[in-house]
Amino acid sequence: MPNFLFEETRIYFEDYGTGIPIIFIHPPAMGRKVFHFQAQLSNRFRVILPDLSGHGDSIGPYRDVSINGYAQEIKELIEHLEISKAVVCGYSSGGLIALEFALSFPHQTSAVILASGFPEVKSLALKYEHIMGMYFVKKFPHMLAKLITNSHIRDKSLRNEMYEHMLKTDRKTWFQFYEESLHYSCVERLHLLEFPLCLLYGSRDFATQNIKIFKKKTTFQLAIIKNVAHQIPTKKWEHFNQLIVDFLNEQLNEINETSHN
Template sequence: MPRCKIEYGDLYFDEIGEGDPIIFLHPPGMGRKVFRFQKPLSEQYKVVFPDLSGHGESTALLKKVTIQKYAEEVLKLADFIGLKKVALCGYSSGGSIAQEFALTYPERTAAIILSGGFAEVNSPSLKYEHLMGMYLVKNSPKTLAKVIATAHTFEKNYRAELIEHMLKADLETWFHFYHESLNYSCIGRLKNLNVPLLLIYGSRDFINQHLRAYERELEDFNRTIIPKVSHQVPVKKWQEFNTEIAMFLEKQSAWR
């Protein structure tokens, strides 16, 4: 497995395929294993799945976790691989990193895809989800890992793989990733988002109400609602998810 050496440790990542690059960004705790079913996209694209610092196999640890620092980390990874321009696919809070990257480094961003994404936490349900995550990281991380893994899959081996990978996370990093996601907002800068954007939500996901912020602030973006699924679209509806990504990126000419 390749590793990217940065000043505060090593970032581990999987890199598969050839073509236009997509970097996938995971939510707090989960690591790259949550993107198991996006590997088939390597038939068309170069897909990159990092364990962000403090997660999975990565030995890198940020002294202070912020969404901005994670965006810088993604830039260092892109530089290490030699990618001039990348598409970013952020899942849940990973989408905050994708948005921050696109706003800070627009010249390096080909497109962003947000699965269950939000510009800020502005609903009681999503705030509660973050606070509960923070509580369980502090008090029972094994319980949290089991709850998250079971929400994604009932397949025994994959569930065990997700749990094992989550429990490799540095607990302080896991906690502060939740905290920073809870307090992050790019609402005031959304009008400056000048890269192609695709929003993907499950029809049963309460987070899809956050679509309204993008409708208020942006005139031109793509959206799709996947039926009969809640938040875990990349795993539970991966065929539809991958198809939407491929169709969206085929329309873009930012790399060319």
């Protein structure tokens, strides 16, 4: 599997296809396996699926976790691959990293796609989810991994694969990713986004408050996927993937001219 060295940690990633590069950024502990179904987008785009440091196969010496630090990690990945610009797609808390990357490195960003994403943990439900995540990481990490995988994947074999991948996560990293997400906010910088933004939510997700925040600060394209809550990349992956295709075809034809693959 391709990898590169970043601050004493080998960052492992999967790299499929050619064309417009899309880097998918996972939430705490889930690693690249949560984007199993997005690998199929490689028939149209270049799909890059990293394990962030402390997750999955990217295990090295422990270091403090921060959203800024993970954004820097994505920057190093892009430069390692000699890509001039990329689309960043973050799922759930991974969307915070996608937003921070785009705001910190706009010259390396083509577009941002947020899957069940948010610019800060605002609602009580989301705060509770993060606080309970921190508690379970400390007390019952195996149970938490089982709960998360069961809520995302129906296929038993794939579910077990994701479960085993989650258990590779460094526990301190897992806890601190939740903690950093809980206290991060880029709301006051959203107006600085200079490129297409796509927001994708499930109809059963608690997304209304997040959409209102984005509406006050920036422009975006919105799509709601019916009959699903938070887990749109796995439970409604065909619809999710098609929305990505439609968005990029509509907004980003010029990327082919500016991205080096």
